[in-house]
Amino acid sequence: MSTLQAAADPDAPCRSVTLPAEWDAEAAAALAQLVPGTESIDLGRTASRWVDALAQDDAMARSLTWLLLMRQAAPTEGVWSCAFDRPPGFSVNLAAFVTPGEGFGAETFVAALRLISRVLRETASIRADQRNGELPLPGLFTAVPPTTPPQTEPAGDAPPAAALAGSILLTNLDACLAGVGLDYDSEDGRAAACAIAALATLTAHCGCGPDTLPLPPVRTVLPGLGETLRTVWNEAAVETETPLALIETGFSSSSAVDGVLGVEACGLAPVFSLLRPDGSLAQSTLCRLDARGFTAETALAAALAGEDVLPLPGATAHMAMYRALSGFVDQLPARPDPAAQPLNRKLERGMRRALPHRHGGFTQKTTIGGHRLFLRTGEYDDGTLGELSLTPTRESSMVKGLMDSFSEAVSIGLQYGAPLEEFVNSFAYSCFGPAGTVEGDPVATYATSMLDYAFRALSEAYLGNKLPDGPHEDEQMEPDPLLPLDLPGDEGNPPSRTRGSLRLVVS
Structure with a gap:
């Protein structure tokens, strides 16, 4: 014991x-x-x-x-x-x-x-x-019908219910x-x-x-x-x-x-x-x-x-x-x-399903707001998604490292049985820069972020569900105020603006 x-x-x-x-x-x-x-x-x-x-x-x-x-x-x-x-x-x-x-x-x-x-x-x-626990409680207080005289012989040959x-x-x-x-x-x-x-x-x-x-x-x-x-x-x-x-x-x-x-x-x-x-x-x-x-x-x-x-x-x-x-x-x-x-x-779930060493997939080259992105996928033999790679080419080393780590985390989740639909629901239409016009892939014309484009592309390729574009940045928020601010002028006269000049000083 x-x-x-x-x-x-x-x-x-x-x-x-x-x-x-x-x-x-x-x-x-x-x-x-x-x-x-x-x-x-x-x-x-x-x-x-x-x-x-x-x-x-x-x-x-x-x-x-x-x-x-x-x-x-x-x-x-x-x-x-x-x-x-x-x-x-x-x-x-x-x-x-x-x-x-x-x-x-x-x-x-x-x-x-x-x-x-x-x-x-x-x-x-x-x-x-x-x-x-088997008592028929709803019928306890109902009126009891008059009983019929007991029969001397049982009716029929059916045995009593056990x-x-x-x-x-x-x-x-x-x-x-x-x-x-x-x-x-x-x-x-x-x-x-x-x-x-x-x-x-x-x-x-x-x-x-x-x-x-x-x-x-x-x-x-x-x-x-x-x-x-x-x-x-x-x-x-x-x-x-x-x-x-x-x-x-x-x-x-x-x-x-x-x-x-x-x-x-x-x-x-x-x-x-x-x-x-x-x-x-x-x-x-x-x-x-x-x-x-x-x-x-x-x-x-x-x-x-x-x-x-x-x-x-x-x-x-x-x-x-x-x-x-x-x-x-x-x-x-x-x-x-x-x-x-x-x-x-x-x-x-609970057991990792590794991809075979030689597997299918596709590579998509896209530009989002002038920023280039390579999207690569890995597929199982049955055509389901098992691996994702997102590589921005002209970003800083920190951004590249974060995108690579994020792709690896999504790949591990897919190989342990996490449904792709949950990833799409979580990351499609996420808003952060760079964002803008999508060039190179007809699945979207505008993306609110690189992740927005990537998971909308995966939804169309592996779930058969093409998601519409999100609202453009100029439709989401009020325009920022213009600088420099207008200066107050005399009554009846518009404010005057002076263009600054560059002076070179040699000491």
């Missing part, structure tokens, strides 16, 4: 958090968020509260503790504070059931889900009177697929994800009747998963007159429980970075490199040579995975919206 200082948010005071030594600071911050208050947190004492509230015997308590220490499963946020006003749930870390060299442990996964399902159903039967016992939420799907050597954006990756989700739903619905079971997937891909699926299907597809309480399955949304489990990407979303928060390679990255036959050193050498070693999935892959899993679980998180959250920008 080790003790770290962590806080739920940057403005909150730090608390001492004692947890296993292999867990990181992100897990400590998640525990600080799950446990309210300002006192120190000990994982053993904190977990023992909800373990004692859920477990009915010592064997079940040891199993729940083992699942937590292995970071395979943990209860949802309400259970950590022993609040049972709503159906409880568990988040299950799929990547924690992958063993290097052995693949996905389907039997271990089923055993863990059976334990969780038993815990949820027993908790629901014992603490059903505490679920005041109550909801809780939920099992799967998470860290992308890291799980990386651990078994499958790409997130591939047919095999989606087939494996559907098989794992179907196995979870079959296990959770076992004992609820065959009407609640999903159809088995067409392909299983992973070794040993097909046999486990058939075994669980045979056990679950049995008619019963007394169905068990239903347990819903789905994929989780982002919460503090993900930090406790060490999740890289919540639910079914793809990972957004190849690095951990401390800058080291993530576990999923190491698995993907190993599947492609790379070590960290050879991958770095290939990346420096311009090769795209680990292409990260984008918005279309996320949507394809969402659609593939829709029939194998009971509930899914919100539909991914690529327009609201562009995944390609998030995926590139």
